[in-house]
Amino acid sequence: xxxxxxxxxxxxxxxxxxxxxxxxxxxxxxxxxxxxxxxxxxxxxxxxxxxxxxxxxxxxxxxxxxxxxxxxxxxxxxxxxxxxxxxxxxxxxxxxxxxxxxxxxxxxxxxxxxxxxxxxxxxxxxxxxxxxxxx
Amino acid sequence: xxxxxxxxxxxxxxxxxxxxxxxxxxxxxxxxxxxxxxxxxxxxxxxxxxxxxxxxxxxxxxxxxxxxxxxxxxxxxxxxxxxxxxxxxxxxxxxxxxxxxxxxxxxxxxxxxxxxxxxxxxxxxxxxxxxxxxx
DNA sequence: CATTAATTTAAGAATCATTATCAAAACACA
DNA sequence: TGTGTTTTGATAATGATTCTTAAATTAATG
Numbered sequence: 001x002x003x004x005x006x007x008x009x010x011x012x013x014x015x016x017x018x019x020x021x022x023x024x025x026x027x028x029x030x031x032x033x034x035x036x037x038x039x040x041x042x043x044x045x046x047x048x049x050x051x052x053x054x055x056x057x058x059x060x061x062x063x064x065x066x067x068x069x070x071x072x073x074x075x076x077x078x079x080x081x082x083x084x085x086x087x088x089x090x091x092x093x094x095x096x097x098x099x100x101x102x103x104x105x106x107x108x109x110x111x112x113x114x115x116x117x118x119x120x121x122x123x124x125x126x127x128x129x130x131x132x133x134x135x
Numbered sequence: 136x137x138x139x140x141x142x143x144x145x146x147x148x149x150x151x152x153x154x155x156x157x158x159x160x161x162x163x164x165x166x167x168x169x170x171x172x173x174x175x176x177x178x179x180x181x182x183x184x185x186x187x188x189x190x191x192x193x194x195x196x197x198x199x200x201x202x203x204x205x206x207x208x209x210x211x212x213x214x215x216x217x218x219x220x221x222x223x224x225x226x227x228x229x230x231x232x233x234x235x236x237x238x239x240x241x242x243x244x245x246x247x248x249x250x251x252x253x254x255x256x257x258x259x260x261x262x263x264x265x266x267x268x269x270x
Numbered sequence: 271c272a273t274t275a276a277t278t279t280a281a282g283a284a285t286c287a288t289t290a291t292c293a294a295a296a297c298a299c300a
Numbered sequence: 301t302g303t304g305t306t307t308t309g310a311t312a313a314t315g316a317t318t319c320t321t322a323a324a325t326t327a328a329t330g
Contacts, residue, residue, distance in 0.1 A: 002298080002305080002306075003306085004296080004297050004298070004305085004306055004307065005297080005298095006296075006297075006306090006307065006308080007296095008307080008308075009307090024287090025287085025288080026287085038308095038309075039308085039309080040308070040309045040310065040311090041288095041309095042288090042289080042290090042308085042309070042310080042311085043307080043308060043309070045287090045288065045289075046289090046307080046308085047307095049289095060198070061196070061197065061198020061199065062196065062198070063194075063195070063196020063197070063198075064196065065286085065287075065317090066286095066287065066288090067287085067288090079241070090241075094240055095236075095240060096236050096239070096240050097232070097236055098233055098236045098237055098240065101230075101231050101232055101233045101236065102233055102252075104231075105229055105230060105231050105233065106214070106225075106252070106254065116250070116251065117237075117241070117250055118250065119241065137276075137277075137327075138277090139276085139277055139278065139325080139326050139327070140326075140327095141277090141278065141279080141325075141326075142325095143278080143279075144278090159316090160316085160317080161316085173279095173280075174279085174280080175279075175280045175281065175282090176280095176317095177279085177280070177281080177282085177317090177318080177319090178278080178279060178280070180316090180317065180318075181278085181279090181318090182278095184318095200288090200315085200316075201315095201316065201317090202316085202317090
């Protein structure tokens with residue numbers, strides 16, 4: 001099956017790449033709708049599917065109810081805040097030797113770029129710490 | 136709200152701990168049903184909720200359509216096979232200095248025990264390798 | 271043990287994210 | 301431009317999970 005170039009597909013990729021966050025399908029739908037008011041939510045879902053299958057974008061299954069999507073396909077990680085749900089990027093530079101260690105320890109398996117850690121985002125981490133001091 | 140001790144709750148925890156795999160709610164329901172034929176799926180869901188909220192079990196959001204659950208709450212990781220969907224355990228001993236590195240790199244954030252890696256399980260990894268040689 | 275209040279259950283309805291359906295529109299390509 | 305393929309929009313269907321309710325079970329208290 002050949003992939004056609006459609007306006008919808010192009011706008012979806014374009015808007016996703018512009019976003020710094022990791023939107024759900026319906027969040028991206030709201031953004032895309034500003035440029036294509038007639039687009040349907042199903043079209044957004046369908047395109048996020050084919051685009052992630054072809055590797056143009058990332059589909060993030062990070063334990064939330066909804067899938068999230070990421071226009072940045074470079075190797076990086078995610079920290080999902082279990083307090084507020086925010087998804088922060090963790091770039092390879094933040095990881096020290098961790099990547100090298102992982103590669104050697106899991107040699108033979110293919111370790112993919114989209115790995116999620118569960119914890120607290122910076123904002124919630126500081127609030128949690130503050131609350132702990134109060135009690 | 137106080138947690139009552141019910142037969143259903145006890146059997147659910149018991150059967151989950153006995154399983155080496157990481158079942159979905161309905162998979163565990165089928166197992167539990169052999170001991171409690173009258174139990175309902177909703178009861179399984181409800182108890183998996185309160186049990187994971189209280190930390191007695193783990194709820195794994197590992198990018199699959201359904202949530203998975205783990206009776207082993209000790210610190211360990213998961214490798215989700217993107218070929219067959221299998222969920223393998225990766226124990227701390229398999230991780231070398233990775234944990235120490237992560238702790239120092241993400242200091243101040245609380246890094247939780249249930250972290251999932253995406254890649255191939257051993258079986259699928261060897262088949263992928265074999266297929267690659269053939270082509 | 272008996273009474274009363276709180277919690278939990280089973281069954282089924284409801285919700286909501288995602289997928290599927292299908293006729294019409296857009297696209298690819300000769 | 302014509303023709304076969306792919307995609308779209310609208311909507312229905314699916315399926316995992318949550319909610320609802322009356323009845324049953326459990327906890328707390330005398």
